[in-house]
Ligand SMILES: NC(=O)C1=CN([C@@H]2O[C@H](COP(=O)(O)OP(=O)(O)OC[C@H]3O[C@@H](n4cnc5c(N)ncnc54)[C@H](OP(=O)(O)O)[C@@H]3O)[C@@H](O)[C@H]2O)C=CC1
């Protein structure tokens with residue numbers, strides 16, 4: 001009778017490759033998928049010598065595992081996770097472990113942890129990043145929950161994770177739902193960087209009149225410099241990719257409506273709940289939402305004539321300005337995301353080590369980037385400042401980029417192209433480094449209409465004024 005080391009449920013894009021990755025690292029893996037056909041296809045078409053065993057009932061699947069059982073779920077987030085856990089509970093025993101590695105909402109993970117603890121089942125909420133390629137060759141893994149649960153599966157996770165010069169891209173992220181929280185923010189940052197690159201592309205094609213090929217060349221060059229990152233790499237490849245059907249660039253045939261599955265929106269919602277400013281991450285979600293109104297945009301674009309103040313620009317200089325703008329935006333995106341993780345870690349007692357998070361994001365994951373080493377140096381320099389802007393290194397970095405950001409924004413405005421996220425990054429910087437904001441007027445207005453009271457700058461206390469008396 002088969003006794004496998006690991007069980008994996010969910011043979012979708014990620015699950016198939018993760019199963020292969022685990023098996024290729026020397027483990028015997030039992031697999032189960034809701035739709036049987038997918039399991040059969042996987043076994044017939046993808047599995048070669050790997051020790052991967054298919055099961056068609058959960059009972060047989062569970063019985064095929066060595067005790068204590070270790071089961072990785074990698075299925076659609078939400079109700080399916082609850083359904084599968086509930087079904088599994090009929091067959092699991094005290095001390096068995098479930099690892100949910102889908103993009104689950106962190107509050108769901110906290111709830112599941114409590115329920116499963118009462119049933120003596122160990123549980124980890126584990127973020128995974130790297131897409132289908134990462135799942136196969138080495139993802140970045142962000143497990144959170146109890147240390148006891150992590151210890152049970154640590155060896156497997158460290159083996160299958162991506163490796164960099166700083167070790168495997170997996171660490172114990174922290175207590176409770178820390179793993180899924182960190183993955184959620186990872187995705188919030190991912191949305192922001194994707195939107196930043198998209199705005200730069202828009203600028204290049206509409207203002208600098210660059211072809212996809214030319215933009216691809218610039219992105220490729222940037223990818224060998226400070227902007228070296230996975231998202232830059234795929235963007236230059238996308239720029240140059242030809243459509244098999246038409247022979248044109250595939251990108252030009254893709255409808256400009258961005259989809260989303262929820263993690264970016266949860267990041268924005270959570271930052272508002274916790275009161276941490278992450279405007280760049282939030283606006284990246286808004287940008288996707290606006291993109292969805294294609295018909296509306298089409299109609300309105302005809303109603304409003306776009307008088308563009310064309311001004312002459314030096315293309316090569318502008319490309320350099322765009323590079324610095326992108327670096328500035330990427331820095332602000334990470335800065336906002338890390339601050340959010342830091343505050344959440346305090347609020348929820350996660351115990352997250354930000355430097356470790358930056359380390360495990362260096363390989364395998366979608367937001368891996370050369371700039372992470374620089375950010376890590378800043379974090380390690382002074383751990384009490386989760387807000388990166390405090391560091392001298394940041395001040396020098398930002399000063400070097402600002403003029404370029406201003407140039408890009410000014411020209412973008414003259415040509416009327418939306419640069420929402422670049423604007424948000426610079427406004428975040430302006431607001432956060434401004435001693436006197438106009439919030440005094442907001443407080444006065446609130447007190448005027450709702451007797452909400454205010455504090456004064458010249459004396460302690462809470463005050464209210466009868467404004468019309
Ligand atoms: N794709 C990516 O780049 C990444 C995805 N993720 C996350 O990993 C998880 C899996 O993603 P991915 O592999 O891309 O998704 P797919 O859409 O390719 O696969 C979804 C999987 O979920 C299963 N499933 C759906 N509904 C149920 C249900 N009610 N009960 C049991 N199983 C169900 C499907 O089974 P069936 O075949 O029977 O429909 C299938 O195995 C998701 O949470 C996703 O957000 C995380 C990082 C990266």
Ligand SMILES: O=C(CO)[C@H](O)[C@H](O)COP(=O)(O)O
Nearest residue numbers: 103129130260261262263366
């Ligand atoms: O987690 C991921 C990458 O890190 C998934 O690919 C996720 O689906 C991306 O988010 P969205 O679909 O909302 O763009």
